[in-house]
Amino acid sequence: MSNEVESAQVSDATEVTLLSSSAEIESHAGSCDEEMTLQLLKDAVQSLPHHVVKDLLSVGVCSRCVLRILGSEDRIYCHPLLPQSILRSILEEVAGFKSEGNFQLCSVCLGILQLSYCDDKETMVKMESPNDMASTIAELVKTEGHQIDGFSLEVSVPQLILENESSLLSGMKKINESELWFQERMLSKCVSVKDVLKFAITKPLETLLDVKSTSAGCFRIRLTYTHKRASDNSVERNQGFKRRRISTGNGLHNVYDKAVITSKVCSDYSTNETISVTGRSSNILQDQETFEHLRIPIDKVSEPCHLVYLCYRTHIYLCGRYLKYSRNVSQTRWIIDEERMGEASVEEIIGSNILPMCRGDNYKFHAAGREDIDVRMLGSGRPFLLEIQNSCQIPSEETIKEIESKINGLENKLVGVKKLKVVSSQGWTLMREGEAEKQKQYCALVWISRPLEDEDVQSISLLNDMQILQKTPIRVLHRRSPLERQKIIHWMKIERISGSPQYFLLHLCTQAGTYIKEFVHGDLGRTQPSIGSILGCRAEIMQLDVTDVKMDSF
């Protein structure tokens, strides 16, 4: 038995009817229309086959389930302000049924459509109207401080409900198949418990939260109902929402610590009460009341469902370009044997400053390529993408500017950020596309074993789109495949340094993936040609800076 998950974007015929009825209901809103609502409800109930209603009520089917199972077209019974008690009394009145004493959980929907459930504090909750329930949810959203511009409501109910329903329906069919009322009302699929609940609370939620319900929204409100009988298998309990472990170098706290997720179930408080009140046991064999129109193979329900609310937002993405001014900062968090390499990382500086502004749970940092820890990233900066998980709010333009200033104004001046903005999940594709193809521009401080001549400057500047062959550098040979890679040096330019005959700045633009350091010092001859071999002397690289990562879309 598993929990089903269904989001608000169900698109079938029922949804259309729901919407049109909703318009009707809306037009009836207002206190002076209360009478009208009640009248509509009475009319709807009147049109049902009374004897069947009576039988259903007798076996513990709740009012809303009766109405939906009997194919009541009017959604008036979903009206947000309609109190349970009134709905119930109208039904009983029309059907000529008198319920025995206290409240009994519905044998089909397990109390869900009676707005009864057990909350995370193990307390039995019984809402009077859908509006009350919506209020509770809205409170939760506000308390957690979510800033939203829309929401998407998801409801998950135990499979047991569907089983109950289908047994009930097949039982009814066997006896009443030939009846007119059956053929008129019950041949098409009845509205599901989920749809009724969603319909009942969506409108009031929209009003309370002052936003629209939308299937396109990234803010989700999920109601997960579980029932002891249905959830003896612990796997199902968590199937409703994806609880992914966020591993990676972030190693930060786990997700979803905002919502209360318990797998405990309500205690059996209700068992004693209902048994004494109804005088019925939960054993089906002893339960042999005969009903004219029903063959009831369903058990009595002694325990309510356990309800968990969860508000979450799907990922938001921020992209931009970062600069690295320090030669002692790694790009990502780098720890060897519990010791950090370098004094900080770009990933952590950027991530830790953005995460609180988005009030998210966790972040993941992705960049278009990387540079060594001792190489600075200057100029236009390197494109990066920051994935924020389960954030409470999408940062506004001002917030983004604030973030940029904050990071750029940090005292230690290790990292800078440019062009920060929020993007859709397509930022991913954009970045991957640009990564491998683009050219990179560098500036290297080079020393040669003899004084620099004018001819050297000249000859270097003439080399365009020069092909080089690089064997996997020795410094990475332990973890990369030993291959010979062909790379292109697009252009080079020597800039003399006054006061130094043997040092100079080498500006160069190369194909992505070129090992610059090895191109300068030759890596014991394993990169051919190298600066040393071109100039006919020994060359060493003192410093390297990345000055441009050409990527238009970022």
Place this chain on the structure above:
Amino acid sequence: MVDQAHKPEETALPNNLQQHHKQDEERQQQQQSVLENAEYEDEELHKLLVPDVTQLPLTPSSAVESNFASYFAPDFMKPGNDQYVYRHPNGLCVVGLASTHSAFKDKGEVSAVDFNVGKSDRSGMKVTGKRKKASSFGNAQHFESNTALCKVCTSDDSYIIRSCVKGSLLEVNERLIKQPDLLNSSADREGYIAIIMSKPADWLKVKSSLLSLEELKKLREAGSILPSHNSS
């Protein structure tokens, strides 16, 4: 760049043309400021790039010196067979002939290098993949420290160069086949013999028998062919 044609005193210009010129001028001003901004940024960038010459050493340490720890094995397996082992922090060892090797004392220079020694031709070996262990790919040969790598020939004599380090052979310097002269010009760099991956435990065992450059030099100054205490 100023638009020379636009002179405010010329009232002869009709109105719409005047507007056009004005737009042009604005646009040019915008472009100008963009250029200036770019130039400013370039200047700022440039400032960061140019080093302080006074801080630069006259002769910086080489890539080998900076990235590797150099060790020397004097008289390895045979008197005069001085070899070096450069060890990288990642565990890879580059082995080659030390400058004090007997081969460089011969009258003739190194003329040939032959990798076809021992059981197989070392130069024909190809190691593939990231995990270069024999167990995974079956082609990274396991060498003991005394396994032969190659034979170096001068006009007078020939010398067997050995692994020195126990580990997996990743690469031999095939360039030496066509350019044996590399050993004469730069045995300590482009003339390296091979690259071997050694496990930390194996390395530690061999390390204790190796010398630093200073120790080697001292040893050789004392008397060139005398066997050292540490030959393995």
